[in-house]
Amino acid sequence: xxxxxxxxxxxxxxxxxxxxxxxxxxxxxxxxxxxxxxxxxxxxxxxxxxxxxxxxxxxxxxxxxxxxxxxxxxxxxxxxxxxxxxxxxxxxxxxxxxxxxxxxxxxxxxxxxxxxxxxxxxxxxxxxxxxxxxxxxxxxxxxxxxxxxxxxxxxxxxxxxxxxxxxxxxxxxxxxxxxxxxxxxxxxxxxxxxxxxxxxxxxxxxxxxxxxxxxxxxxxxxxxxxxxxxxxxxxxxxxxxxxxxxxxxxxxxxxxxxxxxxxxxxxxxxxxxxxxxxxxxxxxxxxxxxxxxxxxxxxxxxxxxxxxxxxxxxxxxxxxxxxxxxxxxxxxxxxxxxxxxxxxxxxxxxxxxxxxxxxxxxxxxx
Ligand code: FNR
Numbered sequence: 001x002x003x004x005x006x007x008x009x010x011x012x013x014x015x016x017x018x019x020x021x022x023x024x025x026x027x028x029x030x031x032x033x034x035x036x037x038x039x040x041x042x043x044x045x046x047x048x049x050x051x052x053x054x055x056x057x058x059x060x061x062x063x064x065x066x067x068x069x070x071x072x073x074x075x076x077x078x079x080x081x082x083x084x085x086x087x088x089x090x091x092x093x094x095x096x097x098x099x100x101x102x103x104x105x106x107x108x109x110x111x112x113x114x115x116x117x118x119x120x121x122x123x124x125x126x127x128x129x130x131x132x133x134x135x136x137x138x139x140x141x142x143x144x145x146x147x148x149x150x151x152x153x154x155x156x157x158x159x160x161x162x163x164x165x166x167x168x169x170x171x172x173x174x175x176x177x178x179x180x181x182x183x184x185x186x187x188x189x190x191x192x193x194x195x196x197x198x199x200x201x202x203x204x205x206x207x208x209x210x211x212x213x214x215x216x217x218x219x220x221x222x223x224x225x226x227x228x229x230x231x232x233x234x235x236x237x238x239x240x241x242x243x244x245x246x247x248x249x250x251x252x253x254x255x256x257x258x259x260x261x262x263x264x265x266x267x268x269x270x271x272x273x274x275x276x277x278x279x280x281x282x283x284x285x286x287x288x289x290x291x292x293x294x295x296x297x298x299x300x301x302x303x304x305x306x307x308x309x310x311x312x313x314x315x316x317x318x319x320x321x322x323x324x325x326x327x328x329x330x331x332x333x334x335x336x337x338x339x340x341x342x343x344x345x346x347x348x349x350x351x352x353x354x355x356x357x358x359x360x361x362x363x364x365x366x
Contacts, residue, residue, distance in 0.1 A: 005321075008293050008314045011330060015086075015317035022172040023085055026203075027316050030260035031164030037260025039268040040291030047300045048359045052346030060339050060348040063102075066285060066308055067153050067230050067252060069125035072102025073335050074302060074350060077327075078256070078289045078310035079129030079155060079234070081110030084180045086320035089113075092121035094319060097327035099123030101335065106155050106310065109142065110182040119149035127153040129234065131160060131207075132215040136222075138189060143227050145184070154227060155254065156220075159235025161213040163204040164262040175202030220248050232287075235262070237272040239279035242286075252285040252307075259290055259312045270301060274355075277305030295337020302350060303357040 005011050016024055030037030062073050077098055084090035091105075091113040098105040099122050106127045107118050119126060128146040133139050143154065168174075175194055182190050189210055194202060224231060230251035236242055237257060245253055255273050257266040269290030277286050288301045289310035301309045311330070318326035347353050 005329070006333075008317070008330060008333060011314070011317045011321055011326065011333075015320040018320050019086060022174055025168035025172055026085070026166075026174050027313055029166050029168035030264065031166050031262060032264025034260060034264065036257050036264050036266045036268065040257065040260055040270070041293065043268040043270045044291060044293075044297045044300055046361050047303075048361045049296070049299070049341070049345055050357055050359050051344060055346035055348065057343040057346060057348045060342040062335070062338055062342065062350055064308065064350060066104065066125075067232075069104070069152055071104055071125070071308065073331070073338065074306075074308035075101075075298065075331060075334055075338075076104030076106060076287075076308060076310045077315045077331075078259075078312040079106040079108035079157070080312055080316060081108045081182070082112045082176060082180050083316065083319060084112035085176070086316050087323050089323060090319075091118045093324035094315060094327050095119075095122040095124075095126065097318075097324045097331065100328055101331035103331050104308070104310075107151075109184065111184055112180050112182065114183050115142070115145050115149045115151065119151065126151045127155050127232065129155040129157055131157055131210075132212045132219070133189070133210050134212045135189060135210070138185060139223070140226055142184060143223075143229075147227065147229060151229065153230045153232055153251070154223070155232040155234050156223065157234045157258075158215070159237075159256070159258050159262045160207070161211060161215065163201075163207040163211075164258070164264065166201060166204070166261060169201040169203060173201070217244055217248055220250070224249065236276060237267050237269070239275040242276040242279040246280050246284065252287065253280065254287045254289060254310070255306070256289045256310075270304065273301065273304045273306060292334075295334050295339070295341045298334060298338045299341045299345065299353060300358065303353045303355060305355075 091111045095105050095118050104125050108129050128151045232252040233245050233250050234254040235256050236253050255269050255276050285307040287308050288306040292309050292311050298309050314330050318330035
């Protein structure tokens with residue numbers, strides 16, 4: 001770990017130095033003109049914090065229970081494909097780090113270690129992310145394996161009927177190297193992602209072949225019939241969809257625009273958060289991912305109603321720089337920063353953190 005990595009930005013720089021440019025671009029990039037990617041970060045700057053004083057902050061406690069699982073911090077790692085792109089161990093290292101930090105890990109359907117290996121390494125709660133495949137038998141098989149391995153929830157990604165136009169990957173003709181495989185899916189399902197195409201991206205071609213773009217609300221019942229696990233929808237950005245999700249019996253929502261990798265121009269995740277929170281019953285957990293890089297960001301998202309937040313890219317930066325220890329460092333830094341924020345904000349417990357903790361950041365004069 002580089003000396004001076006006192007922030008996630010420091011770890012980001014170190015990761016960039018270490019990774020081949022086409023892998024860096026795959027991780028870091030967004031779709032289109034990357035407006036949503038950029039805005040995800042910028043909107044956190046629209047908020048100022050309203051600190052309360054003369055509050056006993058000797059014991060700040062950010063612990064919580066999320067869908068029945070205890071977490072020491074309101075933080076998790078968002079589902080990301082192929083952790084072995086940046087570290088030979090991949091998801092098992094990430095799982096150990098998340099457990100040690102008291103955080104959640106959402107493993108991706110395109111994980112590069114088996115669900116059973118990830119579960120054996122994990123010491124904290126695990127959820128599994130799914131895309132809706134044309135091959136429903138493959139979906140059923142994954143759900144059964146996840147249940148048997150002790151995963152505690154399913155996260156269905158609903159913002160990817162096809163893959164966003166990720167110009168960096170298209171320019172690089174990016175394809176996943178043959179040494180890194182989505183080992184939880186059979187080879188016939190995966191071959192396209194390793195195929196470098198002329199002026200194309202293997203990832204996008206693969207999604208065109210395998211993702212089912214007909215997925216609609218009525219299909220959720222099919223999935224619910226096949227599992228006892230709670231169902232989380234990832235990629236909801238509007239009050240309309242939040243209400244439909246509640247009507248269809250979803251257990252939690254993850255407000256996300258896929259880290260700016262899908263619809264460019266979509267609402268920044270933090271901007272969408274309040275309307276989603278306001279559209280669902282208070283007890284339904286709403287999570288957020290996209291652009292969270294500091295403990296202050298975590299506090300702002302929680303104040304706007306998120307029960308917990310997930311980080312994407314920063315976990316891969318940590319993994320690239322120092323494997324399990326690097327991911328742990330990322331989570332630890334966010335924990336420490338959040339702890340400081342809660343203390344200096346005079347709101348030592350998560351229940352104290354509401355919208356009254358926030359003000360609009362003043363606009364520049366002139
Ligand atoms: C992702 N994301 C993602 N989401 C998903 O549902 N399934 C997946 O397989 C992936 N894969 C993936 C790979 C990489 C390299 C990245 C960077 C992202 C999106 C991810 O879950 C999350 O929504 C964003 O990464 C959150 O934004 P930040 O924290 O990266 O800004």
